[in-house]
Amino acid sequence: MHAKDIASALEVLARRLDEEGVPFGVVGALAVREYGYARYTEDINIVTTAQGLETMHRTLLGRDLVLRAAGLKRSFRDPNLLVNVDVIVAGDPAGAEGSPVTYPDPSSESWVRHGAVRVPTLPALIEFKIASGTWGHRDLDLADVQKLIQANGLDESFAASIRPELRGIYIGLLERSRLERRIE
Numbered sequence: 001m002h003a004k005d006i007a008s009a010l011e012v013l014a015r016r017l018d019e020e021g022v023p024f025g026v027v028g029a030l031a032v033r034e035y036g037y038a039r040y041t042e043d044i045n046i047v048t049t050a051q052g053l054e055t056m057h058r059t060l061l062g063r064d065l066v067l068r069a070a071g072l073k074r075s076f077r078d079p080n081l082l083v084n085v086d087v088i089v090a091g092d093p094a095g096a097e098g099s100p101v102t103y104p105d106p107s108s109e110s111w112v113r114h115g116a117v118r119v120p121t122l123p124a125l126i127e128f129k130i131a132s133g134t135w136g137h138r139d140l141d142l143a144d145v146q147k148l149i150q151a152n153g154l155d156e157s158f159a160a161s162i163r164p165e166l167r168g169i170y171i172g173l174l175e176r177s178r179l180e181r182r183i184e
Helices: 003-019 029-034 050-059 120-135 140-150 156-160 164-183
Strands: 024-025 043-048 074-078 083-089 111-114 116-118
Touching: 003 024, 003 043, 003 074, 003 083, 003 156, 024 029, 029 043, 029 116, 029 120, 029 140, 043 111, 050 083, 120 140, 120 156, 120 164, 140 164, 156 164
Parallel strands: 024 116, 043 083
Antiparallel strands: 024 043, 074 083, 111 116
């Protein structure tokens, strides 16, 4: 999968979701990219509302998107560009059940517009990544936080912009990020 394919698929998806009035925000590697750290990805991850997901099924399924497998109501594929699209519903926990972080409605103040799409604010994105990495046991998400720290020149003061229960994890990742820089 080339970055061009992902970009094209995101452009088409964003246009179609806007045409159907589906609120959405981009998360995952594509959101991380908007904050200065580009990493390879094979899919598009979006957050929408429960009604937005229903609208996607009603208006896009079979035409612009197909289900990747029977029974996977949130896992789509663009059949033309062969790009996977994974959907998270606002209110879902970031990472796994028990996470203190849930994904907010994409029309809330936790999201900002970057070009044709909305992405989480940097504090929200870092919260999602810490929660996914910690409660969802996804080490890549914790590595993304370290790269976001480096790319954005973040320091201890940034911890005040995230939830208190995540600050200690953030500080640990900040320290690891600094150690990584010294080794390089």
